[in-house]
Amino acid sequence: MTYRMVALDVDGTLLNDNHEISESTRNTIMETAKRGVEIVLCTGRGPLNSIPFMESLGLGGYVISHNGAATVEVKTHKIVHQFGMDQAALNPFMAYCREQGIHFDINTAFEMYVDNVEEMTGPVRVMYDNYLMTPGNLPAWEELTEPIVKFTAFGEAAVMDGLYTEWSKWTLPLNMLRSGEFFIDLMHMEASKGNALKQLAEKRGYRADEVMAIGNYFNDITMLTYAGMGIAMDNSPVEVKAAANAVTASNNEDGVHQALTKYCLS
Numbered sequence: 001m002t003y004r005m006v007a008l009d010v011d012g013t014l015l016n017d018n019h020e021i022s023e024s025t026r027n028t029i030m031e032t033a034k035r036g037v038e039i040v041l042c043t044g045r046g047p048l049n050s051i052p053f054m055e056s057l058g059l060g061g062y063v064i065s066h067n068g069a070a071t072v073e074v075k076t077h078k079i080v081h082q083f084g085m086d087q088a089a090l091n092p093f094m095a096y097c098r099e100q101g102i103h104f105d106i107n108t109a110f111e112m113y114v115d116n117v118e119e120m121t122g123p124v125r126v127m128y129d130n131y132l133m134t135p136g137n138l139p140a141w142e143e144l145t146e147p148i149v150k151f152t153a154f155g156e157a158a159v160m161d162g163l164y165t166e167w168s169k170w171t172l173p174l175n176m177l178r179s180g181e182f183f184i185d186l187m188h189m190e191a192s193k194g195n196a197l198k199q200l201a202e203k204r205g206y207r208a209d210e211v212m213a214i215g216n217y218f219n220d221i222t223m224l225t226y227a228g229m230g231i232a233m234d235n236s237p238v239e240v241k242a243a244a245n246a247v248t249a250s251n252n253e254d255g256v257h258q259a260l261t262k263y264c265l266s
Contacts, residue, residue: 003037003264004206007064007197007223008256009215010043010050011131011180013233016252019130021053025257029057032264038204040064042193042213042223044179047072048110049133067179067219068196069149069187070109079109081199083188084147089173093186097153102163104153105135108146113138127154127182151186152179160184179219194222214259216240216251231259 008014008029014021021029033039039057042064043050050063054074062080064071070082090106097104098115103124106113112135128135151174153163164184167176174186193215201211209228213220216233221243224230232244233255241247248262249255 001209001228001263003212003229004210005038005040005201005204005212006032006260006264007040007042007193007211007213007227009193009217009220009223010041010045010053012216012235012251013214013220014041014053014251014256021056022254022257024254026057028257028260028265029059032260033057033059035264037264038206040197040200042068042197042215042220044183044185044219045131046070046107046110046112046133047077049131051077062200064193064196064200066107066109066150067177067185067187067191068193068222069191071196071200072109077110080203081196082109082147082149083191084149085151085174085186085188087141087144087148090148090151090186092170093151093153093167096166100163102153102155102159104151106138106148107150107152108144109149111136111146124154149187149191153184154182157181177219178217180217185219192222193220194224194226197223198226212259212263214248214256229263231263 039059040062041050044067047065050065051074060074071080112133114135117137175189177185179185211227212229213223213227214231216236224244230244231246231248232241234250248259
């Protein structure tokens with residue numbers, strides 16, 4: 001099968017545990033692109049901390065950001081599509097996090113907000129540094145001029161386990177995703193990586209069987225099952241591997257390089 005589009009998750013997939021793209025992975029992605037395959041990043045990150053990876057690879061095209069809530073053109077930063085949320089629906093989740101002392105941030109397509117930037121210390125500050133983001137202070141709802149596309153709670157894995165269990169008991173008006181061991185995301189009910197990838201592929205004129213997707217976590221399952229070839233990293237949970245068509249090596253063992261070499265360059 002000739003694949004015309006490849007969707008790559010970023011953290012835990014494209015990047016190793018040092019938040020770097022290995023040289024072999026970089027070279028293989030660039031060679032794949034030279035052969036006419038469209039490379040798309042499909043990530044829980046926002047555009048501002050995912051587009052630089054595309055630029056470092058010399059690529060244009062698109063990034064699917066915020067777990068599918070906003071698709072953005074790399075060169076122009078134009079928002080191709082976004083799923084805006086009902087702001088009022090977030091109020092009980094924000095109140096719960098404040099009562100329990102759980103950190104959260106609010107995202108528009110290009111901006112990120114927290115309760116108090118000055119009070120961010122320790123693991124919270126390190127997390128934002130690792131993900132190359134500097135949030136601002138959350139304004140009142142009526143002061144926001146752009147739609148909210150994602151709410152993210154952050155904390156230790158055990159705390160996120162408990163939070164996910166608790167919120168699963170609620171009648172949820174939003175799509176709740178475990179986007180990483182330390183993260184829980186809330187988005188519009190129709191927002192997902194798979195849905196956004198489907199929309200972009202159709203816009204670009206590609207069938208699902210002409211699309212390959214590579215990912216490593218629960219938020220990647222919808223894109224792995226949409227794509228004609230869904231590939232899970234070896235560092236994926238067993239449920240993610242079960243949803244994929246194939247498994248490649250881990251993010252620390254150049255799994256993306258190996259998958260692209262086998263399915264796109266052979």
